[in-house]
Amino acid sequence: MKNIDLTEKLVRKCMSLGADAAEVFLETNRSLSVNVLKSEIETIEEASSQGVGFRVFVDGKMGFSHCNDLSSRSLEDTISRAIAFARLSTPDENNVLTYDKGFTAVADLFDPGITAEPMEKKIKMAIDLENLAMRDPRITKSAGAGYGEGESGIFIGNSNGILKTYKSSGCSIGVSVVAEKGDQKNTGGEYCTRVFFNDLKPLEEIAAVASKKAVQLLDPVMIRTQKAVIIFDPDVARALLGGIIAGINGERVLQGASFLKDQMNKQFASELLTITDDGTRGKSRGSAPFDGEGVPTARNVLVENGVLKSFIYNEKAAKRAGVRSTGNASRRGFSSLPGIGTHNVYVSKGEHTRNEIIAATKKGLLLLEVTGYGIDPVSGNFSGGAGGLWVENGEIVHPVKGITIAGRAFDILNGIDMVGNDLDMTRTNAAPTFRVAEMQIGGK
Amino acid sequence: MKIEKISVRDIPRRRFLELSMKGGLLIAATPALLARLTSCQRGSGRSSLPDMDKEMLSKVIAKALEKGGDFADVYIENRISRQIVMEESKFKSGLYGISQGAGVRVISGNKTGYAYTDEITGEKMMRAAEVASYVAQNSAATAPVSISETTRPSFVTVLQPLGEIADEKRIEIIRRADQAALDYDPRIKMAMIDYYDEIRSRIIANSEGIYLKDELPLLFFIVQAMSDDGKARHMARERLSNHSGFEMFENVAPETIARNAAREAIAMLDAEDAPAGIMDVVMQNGWGGVLVHEAVGHPLEADNIAKGIGAFTGKMGQKVASECFTMVDDGTLPNFRGTINFDDEGTPAQRNVLIEKGVLKGFMTDILSAKQLDMARTGNGRRESFRYIPIPRMTNTYIEKGKDDPADILASTPKGIYVQSLSGGSVNPVTGVFNFTCRESYLIENGKKTKPVKGATLIGSCMDVISNIDAVGNDLAFGPGICGKGQSAEVTAGQPTVRIRGINVGGSRA
Numbered sequence: 001m002k003n004i005d006l007t008e009k010l011v012r013k014c015m016s017l018g019a020d021a022a023e024v025f026l027e028t029n030r031s032l033s034v035n036v037l038k039s040e041i042e043t044i045e046e047a048s049s050q051g052v053g054f055r056v057f058v059d060g061k062m063g064f065s066h067c068n069d070l071s072s073r074s075l076e077d078t079i080s081r082a083i084a085f086a087r088l089s090t091p092d093e094n095n096v097l098t099y100d101k102g103f104t105a106v107a108d109l110f111d112p113g114i115t116a117e118p119m120e121k122k123i124k125m126a127i128d129l130e131n132l133a134m135r136d137p138r139i140t141k142s143a144g145a146g147y148g149e150g151e152s153g154i155f156i157g158n159s160n161g162i163l164k165t166y167k168s169s170g171c172s173i174g175v176s177v178v179a180e181k182g183d184q185k186n187t188g189g190e191y192c193t194r195v196f197f198n199d200l201k202p203l204e205e206i207a208a209v210a211s212k213k214a215v216q217l218l219d220p221v222m223i224r225t226q227k228a229v230i231i232f233d234p235d236v237a238r239a240l241l242g243g244i245i246a247g248i249n250g251e252r253v254l255q256g257a258s259f260l261k262d263q264m265n266k267q268f269a270s271e272l273l274t275i276t277d278d279g280t281r282g283k284s285r286g287s288a289p290f291d292g293e294g295v296p297t298a299r300n301v302l303v304e305n306g307v308l309k310s311f312i313y314n315e316k317a318a319k320r321a322g323v324r325s326t327g328n329a330s331r332r333g334f335s336s337l338p339g340i341g342t343h344n345v346y347v348s349k350g351e352h353t354r355n356e357i358i359a360a361t362k363k364g365l366l367l368l369e370v371t372g373y374g375i376d377p378v379s380g381n382f383s384g385g386a387g388g389l390w391v392e393n394g395e396i397v398h399p400v401k402g403i404t405i406a407g408r409a410f411d412i413l414n415g416i417d418m419v420g421n422d423l424d425m426t427r428t429n430a431a432p433t434f435r436v437a438e439m440q441i442g443g444k
Numbered sequence: 445m446k447i448e449k450i451s452v453r454d455i456p457r458r459r460f461l462e463l464s465m466k467g468g469l470l471i472a473a474t475p476a477l478l479a480r481l482t483s484c485q486r487g488s489g490r491s492s493l494p495d496m497d498k499e500m501l502s503k504v505i506a507k508a509l510e511k512g513g514d515f516a517d518v519y520i521e522n523r524i525s526r527q528i529v530m531e532e533s534k535f536k537s538g539l540y541g542i543s544q545g546a547g548v549r550v551i552s553g554n555k556t557g558y559a560y561t562d563e564i565t566g567e568k569m570m571r572a573a574e575v576a577s578y579v580a581q582n583s584a585a586t587a588p589v590s591i592s593e594t595t596r597p598s599f600v601t602v603l604q605p606l607g608e609i610a611d612e613k614r615i616e617i618i619r620r621a622d623q624a625a626l627d628y629d630p631r632i633k634m635a636m637i638d639y640y641d642e643i644r645s646r647i648i649a650n651s652e653g654i655y656l657k658d659e660l661p662l663l664f665f666i667v668q669a670m671s672d673d674g675k676a677r678h679m680a681r682e683r684l685s686n687h688s689g690f691e692m693f694e695n696v697a698p699e700t701i702a703r704n705a706a707r708e709a710i711a712m713l714d715a716e717d718a719p720a721g722i723m724d725v726v727m728q729n730g731w732g733g734v735l736v737h738e739a740v741g742h743p744l745e746a747d748n749i750a751k752g753i754g755a756f757t758g759k760m761g762q763k764v765a766s767e768c769f770t771m772v773d774d775g776t777l778p779n780f781r782g783t784i785n786f787d788d789e790g791t792p793a794q795r796n797v798l799i800e801k802g803v804l805k806g807f808m809t810d811i812l813s814a815k816q817l818d819m820a821r822t823g824n825g826r827r828e829s830f831r832y833i834p835i836p837r838m839t840n841t842y843i844e845k846g847k848d849d850p851a852d853i854l855a856s857t858p859k860g861i862y863v864q865s866l867s868g869g870s871v872n873p874v875t876g877v878f879n880f881t882c883r884e885s886y887l888i889e890n891g892k893k894t895k896p897v898k899g900a901t902l903i904g905s906c907m908d909v910i911s912n913i914d915a916v917g918n919d920l921a922f923g924p925g926i927c928g929k930g931q932s933a934e935v936t937a938g939q940p941t942v943r944i945r946g947i948n949v950g951g952s953r954a
Contacts, residue, residue: 001788030793037554037751040554040555041555041560041579042554042555042556043555043556043557043833044555044557044558044579045557045558045559045833046558046559046577047559047560047561047831048561048574049545049560049561049562049831050562051543051562062535062537062538062540063538063540064537064539065538065539065540065541066539066541066542066543067541067542067543068542068544068545068562069544069562069563074542078540078542081540082540084611085538085539085540085611086512086537086538088535088589088611088612088615089535089537089538089573090534092534119578140800141752141753142753143748143751143753143874144751163455178753185755185874185875185876186875187872187874188873225720225954226954227560229952236678255531255532255634255670255673256633256634256670256677257670257677257678257679259677283953314866335539335541335543337537337539337788371870371877371879371901371903372869372879372881372901372950373867373881376899378670378677378678378679379677379678379679379899381898381899381952382901382952383718383881383898383900383901383950383951383952384879384901384909384950385877385879385901385903386950401446401877402877402903402904402905403903403947403948404720404900404901404903404948404950404951405716405950406720406900406901406950406951406952408951431457440720440951440952440953440954441720442720442721442722442948442949442950442951443721443722443948444720444722
């Protein structure tokens, strides 16, 4: 039986076993990963897998079950478990499934050509990438290179007559190297992920970034504890974006568990900050024609010139808030319930070049590495470990490592005073270089 | 390499240890009884794997080594899980899951080939064996030893098998915790309770001739409490986890877990901005052990050592830490969350002293890295599920207790930060640079714990931190966590109260 027919049949099965409403989420996956070290294969892993999740409602109460054994006995038993679980649960009027039969047209989510490329070529690419990244004499060791690919098929059906499917693919290649100098050790890594095999960046380009990251923080100088300008590299913008995304999660807002809960339509950040989530962009790993519960995806402006414009919702949180789903139901595979998440989030670009931003900085840190959890979405506090390049009088003077940076999210976001024009839209979380007027640095 | 936001503290910890001690005595006294108790199949007919046809598994292993190779194994797994989540006093979800499959691995020199299937049939496993054998092309062949039943001691006792517990009982535990959190203080606005249990059944057979089968039950109970007084908000967390039956909740009441979370949520409402810069840190006993788990434990896993890039490469037998520092990984602590009986390659779990009085004594190995480094297998080859290859992982990792009175450690620290609980952290195992986020911490002023301060990040390098520990308390305790290293593993981390001189604290004021 075809998976789409099986999905439809399973919805009916849920109903005949006692559900008042039901949703079936079926997923098939194929994956390959190759890791190489010192020009030799280290691991090759290959698999095909599948699984199905059942969300059922009984008297307004919800139950969920999943299994990866698609024999009919196992499927029936799994559905019965969900229904039995539902009976024990609490009724919730917000337990709803979508009626939206729409399907957003998104171009190029699947590349049939990935499988066609021979295994030997993929192994050789990883070995070549490793060798290229080792070319810089300051790079002393390899921590390995790898190639990975995957294909998946998503099938969603529900008792409101929804039956949808799409296929997607992805491939990625990356490398990690070590630079040593005396007792110093630094690692640097870079990878590239694409929907289409032929869109992977040239290996030279990936290798050069990895080696640069490993060597650029050698010979750091410890700085004093002080307040200074912080210039965020696009690589570390996620440290702030992650907290904002968690803070606009519609369910957390309804629960009062967000630092942005009272900010709708208010100016909470610098007017230079505009953030958009776009699930419709072609050739992107973050895009899809519909979200994790079948609602068509959209392009949503979340923050416009510093004003909060939209929270993000799945069906349940939207019903509770009295709004429409924003198409942001996210799913971590067939074994999870729909949560809330973004597709492709990006910060709109500004007018300055990166060099202009550095040149305009009297004293500050060009932040290249951040560790820690970023902004705490509940309290809105930010604290992290940091490394980068110290800037004085508009020029980079030396690397800095082993320092901390911290502040309150509102102060940081209002403090954005320059935004770069170097936005790379091929990332699923993208931002240009931007500058924050002042943050606390912890040093000696 | 990350540890998820986790914490366990205070009262449950002490009970946790008492309980464990009892378990330890039991094992010594009645091994035969225990073997029966550990079986959780009663009343749950399909919860475990049936015995596999050994002849068929031998064929799969032979197929895997057909093209060459040094070693092959088959790992068959069945996991039945239940998760119930309550938020805002309502059941948000009840999840029931069955996940099963088989993986076949071939090791040839430094190369590993792996393939898995969701369908546990001879045909699919033969196909997986063929795919996995790709890496062994043109290498010397090893003849597999025919497999036979093998036994290992068990360190997990079960009195109330999870398969016999009605879902109503699980729900009652959750309701009790929710009520206790909300009753603690009117400023507790919401509790989020996550109940999880699973029974993982494994069969391991390999070309060295072993055939092993067992079941590990696991319980994980997390209470988060959110406080809001109109000015500040804090999400607190408390966890309890054991490899055990449902009796875990008789030994530690769900109300106790909930009140601890609520206590932290209220205490931190008054938190002030933390100071920034390098200062002394006193870490309270318990889950703070996650600091050594990350900062020292991960760099002592043998995979990066075998690659020649790990921070401790070439340092075996050398003094790497201060004299008062001894660190152990022990997969045999009775019923602990990190306890495994045998690892996912079939090697028995054991107590491994990693650093003894400051001297590096051992790495944690799996079969491959032990061979590469010509070291003994330590029972640390673990995997998240049949979808992953085994890699060196920690089990229950801790700083051995010292001689200092915890009160004296605090009193002799004039100024610094007292860390009562950490959310978690991560480390770069090559450079040894780590970071941790504090969830509950206080200023130390004149040797006393004073005002609460907001969650700050602590950073440093592993070599510095273990050299700068200058006081180790006599109050060893543990906390449960989830460790991530490309795949997740259940672990505990433990430590007595310790003082670390000179850690960089990421506060938001000078």
